[in-house]
Amino acid sequence: MPTTITGLALLVVLLLPGLTFVIIRERKGSERRPTPFRETGAVVFCSVLTELAALVIFAALRGLRPDLTPDIGRLVREGATYARAHYAELAWWAGGLLLLACVLAAVTAVVTGGRPHASVMSAWWVMFEKWFPGENPLVGCILEDGSYIEGRLASFNVSSDDSPERDLVLVEPLKYRAPGAPETHDFPWGAACISARRIVSMFVSYPLGPEQEAEAEATQASAPVAS
Incomplete structure (x- = not known):
């Protein structure tokens, strides 16, 4: 760790763009x-x-x-x-270049922050994000005591570890079946938090897209009507 103000400033300058890159990449994907x-x-x-890219620019x-930039040759000589004679100009340019490097790091994180391969992610991430991202699926869970709970997905832990x-x-709409009960009933609450430790099996139903809905309607319309 740096022991002087100069060393601390150099450490911040060195690490801030990279830290920006890592933080944005983490926000765009699952936690690894x-x-x-x-x-x-x-x-x-x-x-x-x-x-280096900021210095090239x-x-x-x-x-x-x-005429718009500091004289680096005089600064070196x-x-x-x-x-001391141009401290304000040098400070503004140093801060501007550091900010430019952070912006470049952020843009790089957004551009390269593609979806990670399923082999390094959790099964939850595969079901909720890889196949149909942002679809707010219907999730049903069988718990270890034999009960069953069902509802719309609100959030889940994005850790890559299962x-x-x-x-x-x-x-909501939440449904619940008590252990040993034959039927599932509406559950009059707004939300439920379920521990992964208690889940034995999980089922996911995804909303139909526009093409799938049209196909389902056409199939239903063409189906013969029972007399």
Whole structure:
């Protein structure tokens, strides 16, 4: 860890774009747990690339409009003397380039943040996000005591691990069947939270898309009417 203000500032400059990239990638997909080495490498690698890209853009702007940019040659030759005389300009440009690197990292995360392969994700993620993302499916769960609960999916834990230490939230219309009961009845509550540890089996029904609805209506219309 840095022990001086200068070292801390350099650490922030080095890691901030990469941290931006990692945070946005996590928001766009399921939560995965890479090794500390791999996660640190991704942060540093992305930071270095985006900051180099920002410096290339600065160099191009310097070549086109040198009157708008700090004189890097004088900064190198004169050092602190030039920095004290132009500290405000240098601070604005340094902050702007860091912000540009963060924006580049964010854009890269959005562009490259494709859907992860199902082999590294949980079964819940495959059922709720991979096949029909955003469809608000109907979910039915058989619990370990033999009871059954059904409702619309509201949220689920997006961890890539199939761990029992996670929850599933279902919302109305809820249906429930007590252990040993023959029928399922409407459950007069707005939402239910179910622990994965208690779930034995899960069933998912997806809403029909426009084409499927049209096909179902056509099939029903063409079906013979019983006399």
